[in-house]
Amino acid sequence: MTTMKKPTTRRQFLAQTAAVSAAAAIPYHFTSAQESTKSKSKNEQLQFALIGVGGNGTRTAPVGKEFANLVALCDVDADHLRDGNQLLTGGKADTYSDYREVLSRDDIDVVQISTPDHWHAKILIEAMLAGKDAYCEKPLTLTIEEGKLVRRMQKETGRVVQVGTQQRSSFDKFNKALAIIAEGRIGKLKRMVVGIDGGGWSPEIPAVAVPDALDWDRWLGPTPEMPYRYLRHPSKEADKGYTNCHTQFRWWYEHSGGKLTDWGAHHIDIAMLGIAAAGQNNDPVSVDGTAKHAVDFKDGIPVQTDRYNTAQGFDLHVAFADGDVEMSIRHDVDNGILFEGELGRIFVNRGKLVGKPVEDLASNPLPEDAISKIYRGMPMKQNDRPAHWENFMYAIENRVQPISDVHSHMKMLNVCHLAGICCRLGRKINWDQSTEQVVGDELAHSMMSRPYREGYEIDMS
Structure with a gap:
């Protein structure tokens, strides 16, 4: 059975600050090895949810499934949610459009945050306060000040957070x-x-109608209100066009x-x-x-x-x-x-x-x-993405900092x-x-x- 502590709820957080602060002070260096989480039975594994079911989420979550049970998915794009659920679980996971419903579930131990960058810090902080450990894709924040808050909340809650910089788990290079x-x-x-x-480079991209499946307001989230933009790329598939949304959000300082x-x-x-x-x-x-x-x-x-x-x-x-x-x-x-x-x-x-x-x-x-x-x-038993998730599971079981800690x-x-x-x-x-x-x-x-x-x-x- 896993040795992970029972997740800390928001109520417990205020009462347990002193105790979890001590847990967060556990030194980074440790040498004991143990049975890989990957080898545990499904009933023994932790339960995790994927928040953000786009390209990177569907690439990383299959690795996470080797170590934990994927029981819930969340996305503001209904098409991504449907297709991702079918691809990752055969349609068996619970689905949500609001990540707060995922965080409210006591039976979910871990969340993987694979949203666009501008959502990372907000969801991560709220996940830690909800008593969840988290695997969050890089970059962890949109700003320097967000990073200060993330680090403070990790210390105060004692949650384990693995950042998705998997090159830290590449042993051969x-x-x-x-x-x-x-x-x-x-x-x-x-x-x-x-x-x-x-x-990236783009021509002028016109403002167009928002796709029916997309909740554009919620996709924008903390960032400024702006029109949805899209232009078909002459030599690429429709979902690879010029846009300020899926796949191309990285080319906008707003996101x-x-x-x-x-x-x-x-x-x-x-x-x-x-x-x-x-x-x-x-x-x-x-x-x-x-x-x-x-x-x-x-x-x-x-x-x-x-x-x-x-x-x-x-x-x-x-x-x-x-x-x-x-x-x-x-x-x-x-x-x-x-x-x-x-x-x-x-x-x-x-x-x-x-x-x-x-x-x-x-x-x-x-x-x-x-x-x-x-x-x-x-x-060290594997390499790259599998090793990165395995290290995350090890850190959860031992309540220590993972290889890609937030600090x-x-x-x-x-x-x-x-x-x-x-x-x-x-x-x-x-x-x-x-x-x-x-x-x-x-x-x-x-x-x-x-x-x-x-x-x-x-x-x-």
Whole structure:
């Protein structure tokens, strides 16, 4: 039987703050292994719900089904909900259009949040207050201030939250690259180049009638009211057209941070972990550089509202408290991370790990525990998405921080958010890590948060 604690309800939360705060203080490093949750019978497994049944939800939920029972699905698009239920459960799961009905169910232990980015923080915070553990897709937040609130609520509720940055669970490439750095094989880290590709482009996209199956108001949620836009792409399927909704929401600052919080949330994450693995200080100090947009900006707000507005290209530079290391973020280099040290260089992405220090492993292999150290001593039985979910289940059963915890994730994601502010304002952004504030720029500081649309504020009751 699972050793997971009974979920904390909203009422219990207020009474148990002291106790769960102590639980949240459990150290990150642990070494005990146990039977994989995957091998448990269906009656022993936890029950989970999928909130957001679009493309990424249907890709990740089948992995989650190996470890927990999928009993409920929620989406504001009735077609997504119907098709997703048939694909994932053969039509057997309970379905909802309002995620609050899912959170109110005492029999649901875990939620997977696979909505568009602008919904992540609100649903996650309310899920933690409802006593649910959560697997939330990246990026965890739309703003820096949301991240502060998410981290505070995780500490106060003691819930386990795994962020969907599954590259942290890739043992054969990313963790091996970090182990090479940690073992000193490239020497002191000097420079990193992070390639994350350019953003999307669109022509003018007309405002059209909302599809019958879509609750557009609820899809927009906390973000500003705007018309639904769609234009058929001349060479793609109908559901891949130009739009400010499904599949293309990442190209709108209203809903996302573009490539900087999409691929950036993966590769900048590994780059910052690399600085830490080298024993150097990865506290960000500033972000500077240039960006290319297809729209004009006034005080950081897009002037044109009928086309994609996130950065199409960028050449950004991040400075850290360790002044000996710097990071470039570019759209015009290979997708992946180049680490340059005093003794050598390596390049890693999802397809390869290359460089002379990698070749030298044939004659001088890493110590047996090198990758285990990077993975915080947790059991490692699989790779990538399955490993990421298995690690999530392990963290739930042991009430410990998972490999992609909200705290280290947000330190990295703040760099992505600062890069986005830099792109929108076209100037250097200075950052004080000790106070987690933009300094010396009132407008940039104000962009650390965004107002929620009336009726869609975070429910902290």
